[in-house]
Amino acid sequence: MKKPVYLDYAATTPVDPAVAEDMIKYLTPDGVYGNPASRSHALGWQAEAAVESARQQVARLIHADPREIVWTSGATESDNLAIKGAVEGRDNAHIITSVIEHKAVIDTCKHLEQNGVEVTWLTPGLDGRIGVEQVADALRDNTVLVSLMLVNNELGCITDIAPIGRLLRDRKVLLHVDAAQAAGKMPVDVSALNVDLMSLSGHKVYGPKGVGALYVRRSPDVRIQAQIHGGGHERGMRSGTLPTHQIVGMGKAFTLAEAGLEAEMDDLERLRSAFLDGLEGLDGVTLNGSQESRVPGIVNLAFEGVEAESLMLGLRDLAVSSGSACASATIEPSFVLRGIGLSDELAHRALRFSLGRFTTSEEVAFASSQIVDVVTRLRAVR
Incomplete structure (x- = not known):
């Protein structure tokens, strides 16, 4: 055929051959196959070092601190963690998002809406973009989070996030951005964009499927509640044994994206x-x-x-x-x-x-x- x-x-995206070459080193018996949480032997230490090196590589592409990168299984989990984690424990919470977000955001917001969270659904114009004025008009005293994608996955249009971020920073409202289609496709700087939470994906940037990350701003600290429990990994925000080979692949992919x-x-x-x-x-x-x-x-x-x-x-x-x-x-x-x-x-x-x-x-x-x-x-x- x-x-x-x-x-x-x-x-x-297909996995870049250079990414696959690095990944195999963390899978086989003659490689570094240890659990990165195992701190009692060399294979565990080497795996942990690889994970931390990849954390730095991902952080560099979006101009973040490596300590602000939380590993997940992909952008869908990152979206869920960011949105649910920001709202959980907040009484009378209100979220703002748009009707053209990725389903991982839309379905998460609908789930919260069915469970008592107020959601305002913004509608873009024909250009597919949400403006800062729309967000400003939708803000309420109980707004805790705005979630808007940087690049729309069907249209390719770019939302002007920076002024929205400035507005929300002044109002002490969190801004979550799904950047799965933006990372590696355009310059991304979390500080310039005034972002608090950003979802990233490995397989949209010539890395492997099944791995992603969530940027969580540290200065000042953004607090979100974990959605997966069981060991307190990733500074308590996301428990589970880390897939070293996939994380190494995502790190390599983001390094290639930065360079080219x-x-x-x-x-x-x-x-x-x-x-x-x-x-x-x-x-x-x-x-x-x-x-x-x-x-x-x-x-x-x-x-x-x-x-x-x-x-x-x-x-x-x-x-x-x-x-x-x-x-x-x-x-x-x-x-x-x-x-x-x-x-x-x-x-x-x-x-x-x-x-x-x-x-x-x-x-x-x-x-x-x-x-x-x-x-x-x-x-x-x-």
């Missing part, structure tokens, strides 16, 4: 332009989300007169998606596209194309050509 051209990097960030952003911008240029002869194509404030690797397009599901079936040689992987089990139109005001009809005609580190110019040219051919054919048989 022919391998399809992979244009679904926003769903997951500027060049990779330039490459993706070039590939994006080439991809869109290849579609210029096709009428009735709508580019969704902000075209100014965005990362280069995500392109969301709606095709007039063509259902997304039919288009995907026709594009057998391309690996693309009609929305977030977290919602792929449903045939409903994307809640993100509906959330920015698109009609169900237009949302049903949209596909997400996401480019990445291993995308080539030849693949982009092939993808554009295939899309033009299939859309033209489908429109002809309407």
Whole structure:
């Protein structure tokens, strides 16, 4: 079977070969396979040292203190820990978030809402962005947390987090940011953004699946309640034996992302332009989300007169998606596209194309050509 051209990097990235090479050293009998919590022998000490080195690597990419990095199983757990951990034990708590967040944030907030926490759901404009004025208008005396993503996973648009963070810092309200789609795709500085809590993922940055991190600000200390108990690991915020090989992989991936960030952003911008240029002869194509404030690797397009599901079936040689992987089990139109005001009809005609580190110019040219051919054919048989 022919391998399809992979244009679904926003769903997951392949592990960089250099990452896999480092990971194997912490798995096999001739490597460092000890428990990093075992402090009575050398294998445990070596594993702990590897974990702490990776903590520094992750911290460097987002300009944080290594002591502010808490290991988790991924951004979904980080979102849960940040939001539930900030609210737990707070009476009459109020949260602000948006209708186009990742499901890990939306479903967590809905769960809390069902259990007595007040939630305000902000609605962005067509550009997919939430403004500081919207947040300011939604603040209440009992607001304890605002949770907004830095880069939207379906649209690629960037939320202007820094002024929101300044507003909330003055009001002593915590700001949680899901940065799973931002880390390694754009410069991220937690201090400049005025962030208190930030969720990170390994597998969105060419690292392994099953590992992530939560940034928890230390100065002044942000206090969150643990959601997993059993040993008091990670300064009491997240118990459980640490997967050394996955953590090493995430650390290596973040180091590679830091070293190549500027060049990779330039490459993706070039590939994006080439991809869109290849579609210029096709009428009735709508580019969704902000075209100014965005990362280069995500392109969301709606095709007039063509259902997304039919288009995907026709594009057998391309690996693309009609929305977030977290919602792929449903045939409903994307809640993100509906959330920015698109009609169900237009949302049903949209596909997400996401480019990445291993995308080539030849693949982009092939993808554009295939899309033009299939859309033209489908429109002809309407």
